[in-house]
């Protein structure tokens with residue numbers, strides 16, 4: 001599905017901050033938010049990338065985009081980014097914690113700094129942004145909304161991406177915790193757990209070289225395909241809009257069934273050719 005889902009004015013007048021909004025999935029979600037009438041703040045470490053994306057987005061949608069350099073690991077930079085956003089747009093209504101760092105590695109090969117670098121970007125970065133926005137919203141009595149991008153291995157853990165799994169698990173715990181604590185202020189906190197959605201940033205670090213062909217993610221997904229960026233953008237737009245006004249503390253998986261396929265004890269039986277099932281049925285029926 002490559003079509004937008006919500007009506008054109010669904011996010012009209014809303015200002016949304018997207019961390020990591022200059023590339024990949026952040027860029028895709030941001031472009032759709034603009035099409036729905038939102039103002040956008042995109043933020044990450046590389047100002048040149050952000051500025052190029054901002055100008056592409058403005059040309060494509062006619063919306064307003066502010067590009068702000070901000071390393072989410074540093075709380076002072078996050079506060080400064082929020083201040084700049086308020087100066088430009090007057091109010092901020094939603095935060096999309098999308099920035100991440102990740103790479104595959106056997107855990108014993110990691111330095112302590114490699115491990116904490118991922119934790120700092122993903123967990124501390126999401127905490128820093130949520131904290132700054134939460135303080136502002138509660139002070140100003142604004143019913144803001146937080147949407148966190150996690151992964152399906154936030155539930156299960158995963159070998160070879162252990163720092164990311166620890167960090168995303170922490171972001172999921174934060175999602176559920178804040179949903180309860182800040183619910184009384186009208187602040188909603190939700191998460192999306194995407195399956196495989198090809199992006200340059202993720203594929204270069206998780207499936208480098210010919211690994212992309214050898215470990216083709218399509219084969220792990222019951223629907224036998226990867227996700228379309230617009231499919232994720234549709235879900236994200238719904239979750240930051242008022243149409244999801246009673247959804248709080250939820251994590252929605254969008255993965256074509258991938259993680260459940262990995263969890264089901266007998267799912268690997270899909271390898272059995274259809275013609276073998278007559279013989280197998282005979283054997284199972286003969287069991288007395």
Ligand code: HXC
Pocket residue numbers: 100101102103104105109110111112113114115117118151164195196197201202205206
């Ligand atoms: C082992 C590594 C490493 C690698 C870096 N390090 N890459 N160790 N294997 N491949 C170590 C370094 O040696 C250093 O430790 C420490 O990690 C910090 O590295 P820096 O390069 O100084 O960090 P920094 O410049 O902050 O860059 C962060 C980064 C980089 C995470 C390493 O890849 C990055 O900027 N990533 C951002 C984008 C990204 O990762 N996108 C993918 C998200 S995908 P020492 O000890 O030497 O100092 C995702 C999808 C999940 O999350 C699910 C998919 C299905």
Ligand code: NAP
Pocket residue numbers: 019020021022023024025026043044045046047049070071072073097098099100101121125149150151152193194195196197198199200201202
């Ligand atoms: P991506 O393009 O590499 O996006 C990551 C973004 O994070 C980049 O724009 C990067 O920009 C920014 N970033 C990294 N470190 C930062 C920091 N310290 N401060 C601020 N920004 C920082 O990868 P993607 O695939 O679109 O991933 C987006 C999100 O989706 C991530 O949360 C990822 O975990 C999640 N996800 C992706 C998939 C998938 O299949 N693609 C699956 C599950 C979950 P700079 O380098 O300019 O800082």
